[in-house]
Amino acid sequence: MSQTPSKPARNGLSDAYRAVWRWHFYAGLFVMPVLMLMALTGAMYLFKPEIEDAVYRDMAVVQPGARTVSPDRWVASAERNGGTASSVLVSDRPDRAVRVTVRQDGESRIAFVDPYSAALNGTVQGDGVMGVVKGLHSLTLLGKPFNILVEIVAGWAIILVATGIFLWWPRWRDAAVAVPRAGDPARRPFWRDLHAVTGLYAGGVIVFLALTGMPWSAVWGDKFLNVVRESGLGRPAAPPAASPWAHGEGHDAPAGVGWTMENAVMHANGDHSGHVMPSLSRVIRTARAEDMPLPYTVSIPSDPTLAYTVAHAAVRAEDARSLYVDGVTGAVKADIRWSQFGVGAKAFEWGIAVHQGTQYGWANRIVMLSGCIAVWLLGISGLIMWWKRRPSRGGLGAPTAPPGPRARAAVLGIVLPLAVLFPLTGLSLIAALALDWTIRRVRR
Template identity: 70%
Template sequence: MTKHTVLTDAYRVVWRWHFYAGFLVLPVLMLMALTGGLYLFKSEIEDALYRPLSRVEVRDQRVSPDRWVAAAQVGLGGQVSSVFVPERADRAVQVKVRTEGGKRTAFVDPYDAHVIGSIPGDGLMGSVKRLHSLELFGRPFNILVEIVAGWAIILVATGLFLWWPRRRDMAVALPRAGDPKRRPFWRDLHAVTGLYAGAVIAFLAITGMPWSAVWGDVFLAQMRASGLGRPPAPAAASPWGHSEHHAPAGSGWTMEGAVMHAPGHGPASLSIVIATVESRGMARPYTVSIPGDPSLAYTAARLTEAAEEARSLYVDGRTGEVKADARWSQFGIGAKAFEWGIAVHQGQQYGWVNRLLMLGGCIAVWMLGISGLVMWWKRRPRQRDGQIGLGAPFAPPGPRARAAVLGLVLPLAVLYPLTGLSLVAAIVLDRLVSVFLKSRSEFAR
């Protein structure tokens, strides 16, 4: 076998798996790209949607924050879990309330504690976020995020392998003039889009992993155990606890679920907590989480743009004593890396340049999906020609050809076990389909 033939065989095998990866995950990737692109403009969309609820008249003095809580609880008939304090003086505070019918967000005028109105849950963008992570469909679909992200990286790696110039073949770096009715036009569009957007797509896939239900939880636990994650609790305070039910809102990946005990006697007060938070110089906007367990401290988490602005204050609601003040400088190197990755992923870290770059990656996913679909349609199997199957590229036999694919995907399968399991399932399915199609072809003859 000549060197050129081996290279061609490897190319065909990689092409086959690039086809399968796209066939399996591009529809989900396109959904995630659409919802992710919308979420990049969360503040603008919410401002437009909820303007009648969020705008208030600025007056001389605000009423006690405890009155915000009381008004929301009476108005919506539930228990308050958190209060969002906006940056601007002409904006309503947003009070999250747990009711018998589910969570709702009340918009409360901070100057007179009037409940202007309410929306279900976290509103439209909350639903978009849950759809983006597939949590809207339940935990099994959130697990699918990890598999899809892993296959997205496989798509980028195999796509780069296919694009790489070989001997007489010149790699396409710019779109070439062509007829949109013909397949080469769409092939060039697909290749150029993948070339320039592949790194962004791979980055989005990798930095989206902390939200996955298996890998993200395991990695987060390892960061905590190794000292590379959240800072140690202050010596004078109780150790960090972990609670899913009373998890502080808006505290970020590093402090997610972290709670601290503040045992004491007497009623707690949001007014005391907010007075302490502002005296400690925490910049607005921030969210104060009110724990349902009276033995836990209140948590104030700053809503940040850049990762290094992260800060969480743990305050005793009875005395105003600060139990912990967790800042970026105290985070471990692993936590800093992931907080930075998440901030870039969400288009926040570097302003509009960051946001537009992530938006470009989302648009590129759709361009790749559409161009890939058109290419498949133009070379799809036709019954009249005696062709059957999905139209996947032919995979020549030989261990050296298969080694090309294993060299690309095996490291990812080790790093992301669910992707590895799905890869094994795909290989088994591929073999079964090949055997079925072969037997069907022999039967037809």
């Protein structure tokens, strides 16, 4: 005899509730460790300027002088131990060294050069400490294929929030709490309330972080970027007098230009017969004449026929600006500003700036940090709740799978739209359903 799905089961929980609870449990079990790693590294990246200033202070701080030397001497100093300079970060502070990224034999290093004397103050291998943090955050430090986990984890993070709201929602029983109720931390209800309230107030921030992190994912991010570009909602068209956009990879990919102009390069039209060589000094003179605000990054292409790219290190999305300058003549090939971006590009550039905590100052940073802390609170409280109700005979102790189509419909109604929107999340859902079916067959 089957039980009516709409009625509560004998333990006081409806079939739909137990089904959603089961998937909430599994999603947290498999996704939360990676999500906690991303929250930790994301919280560190919010304080990137402060961390770098503390770590590299001995190399980064210089004594301001009357005038800087030729920028070409900065490059020569950075290349003293071999390699080729690919970009130069010019600070907006007069007491800071310029940072020259040098590539050699497939590796890279950052050289700190005194802009007033061209003295080499020191070097850092790779992309520095924050490069390691960023690699961990995007999971590319474990290998580029691991970047696909960003999309999977982000999709399941949204599922966690959605199923959590379903479980929190007030019903015939007292399940919804807006503030933690007084209780004994040694007992499970205390941690259940803390878990529920944290998810209630931080769920929106967590979903926002997951969605705005998608542009960095290996599959969805690239596909969506192409759609936005091809629909005319992304990067602006090249100026009529300039060459069309080209795609730059590796050394030629411009640095600091943001998501919209990623890999966008432009051919220069100057004399490249070898009589006049491209010059960083000439490019920086043009940037100063065009009132390019500091700080900015100058990308030095390995292909001499490509234009140099000068990208403002904007704090707010609407301050984005990129100059494309002929390194031979110093002529401006393109001056790309926020007003020229399509609506899709503006939306994502704004989302990324908020994601990184820079768009609205300290208030923005604190809200994003609260989301990162909430992920850890949710993970720890969930682990404690599981520990207090773990089965004495071993096993995961997942909520039992209830029978009936309504129970399955409750789960699919939450996760299926997200699985369609994020294909890799959908594939992982199919794998999870197969695993769940196998577990239930083995138990029978």
